[in-house]
């Protein structure tokens with residue numbers, strides 16, 4: 001599979017509106033350092049699959065390459081807001097998979113347009129999308145949230161955001177599944193003292209150390225973490241990188 | 253006041269995702285003919301006020317000119333979706349006025365960030381924003397919805413979307429208020445047989461004929477109406493124009 005980070009930011013994005021911090025000011029000048037809402041795309045079997053749909057230009061990117069399906073981690077606005085526009089499009093319906101969440105977001109379920117919301121995925125029950133096997137795993141967040149473990153028969157990639165820590169059963173699954181690549185929520189700087197729904201970078205690195213995958217990426221990065229990294233660049237283990245928008249697995 | 257249409261489209265926008273109709277194809281080539289979500293901005297007293305917040309690049313435009321306040325017509329996604337990003341910004345809180353609607357949209361009320369949601373406006377009770385007087389008027393829509401009658405002491409402008417027809421008390425108010433400019437929902441083509449929440453162009457022209465203002469604009473235009481106008485350009489009365497994105501009152 002080809003995997004690309006289409007967004008690596010938190011709900012505020014980088015630059016954050018009206019913010020004068022070093023990371024936000026840098027991203028205004030070097031637009032390659034902007035961080036759009038956390039999301040990714042996978043290309044396999046000649047098809048394009050989306051992980052989350054929070055980018056505001058989602059409909060435009062889908063005109064360039066119509067997705068075969070969309071996998072939603074959870075129904076917070078920063079992960080689904082692009083669907084508000086996309087849904088009113090034309091053509092074949094687009095299947096949307098996600099956790100069982102009776103509420104969803106705003107009126108998406110009631111007015112789905114061309115989106116074909118599937119019934120909620122069962123944790124640990126694999127979904128086959130042609131040659132891609134997707135195993136949903138529960139995460140710790142303020143709304144029902146799933147991580148996705150993707151296996152194309154060659155590479156095993158675990159996409160794990162938004163989460164604070166990992167539920168024990170998810171960590172157990174990952175230890176036996178042995179991912180080649182782990183992509184993990186690392187929203188807050190180490191100095192952040194009250195994490196509730198997202199990892200600090202310290203917590204993310206602890207989890208990665210326990211799972212010990214060949215490669216790991218940090219994502220869902222806040223402007224506060226970007227600033228901390230600018231002021232005092234963290235010493236990352238050799239198997240860990242902070243993801244950037246547009247990056248692919250080949251860029252490692 | 254300076255008034256500018258920042259968006260003149262319906263929730264699908266023009267081009268509509270995946271659509272191959274003449275209007276959508278034209279807008280892909282001539283980007284000046286795109287229609288973003290229906291919205292406008294008013295500049296007066298050196299300040300910028302927004303009417304609705306459905307543009308996906310709202311936070312970016314607000315970095316260029318921070319709004320003094322935002323007036324929301326109603327809490328459908330195509331009128332508020334830009335707030336999902338903007339709210340997580342920095343700096344002084346931005347007052348947001350709108351109809352009394354206990355639900356709002358998704359978690360905007362619960363997680364307002366820098367947005368300062370004011371209690372619901374009372375129909376026909378004027379709100380003073382420095383030298384601008386704003387009178388909210390009820391509209392006919394599927395969610396509590398207000399039109400806004402703006403008076404800067406020189407020009408009287410009635411901004412009336414989303415609506416199907418006008419409630420009798422609103423039409424009565426407008427007749428006695430005598431607007432110089434009426435801006436009205438005209439979503440559907442004349443051939444559209446089952447309007448429920450928005451006017452057809454025929455219904456919009458009927459309302460304008462009854463109010464008979466010096467100038468009127470049609471807005472909240474669908475790609476279907478744009479296509480109808482391409483195929484068979486309608487004969488509009490001399491006081492009526494179809495609004496375009498970016499247009500100002502001076503462009504008449």
Ligand SMILES: [Mn+2]
Pocket residue numbers: 010011038076078079162220
């Ligand atoms: Mn998030």
Ligand SMILES: [Mn+2]
Pocket residue numbers: 074076141162
């Ligand atoms: Mn979240």
Ligand SMILES: [Mn+2]
Pocket residue numbers: 262263290328330331414472
């Ligand atoms: Mn609308």
Ligand SMILES: [Mn+2]
Pocket residue numbers: 326328393414
């Ligand atoms: Mn509406």
Ligand SMILES: [Zn+2]
Pocket residue numbers: 015016019020021022023024025223224
């Ligand atoms: Zn910042």
Ligand SMILES: [Zn+2]
Pocket residue numbers: 267268271272273274275276277475476
């Ligand atoms: Zn079209």
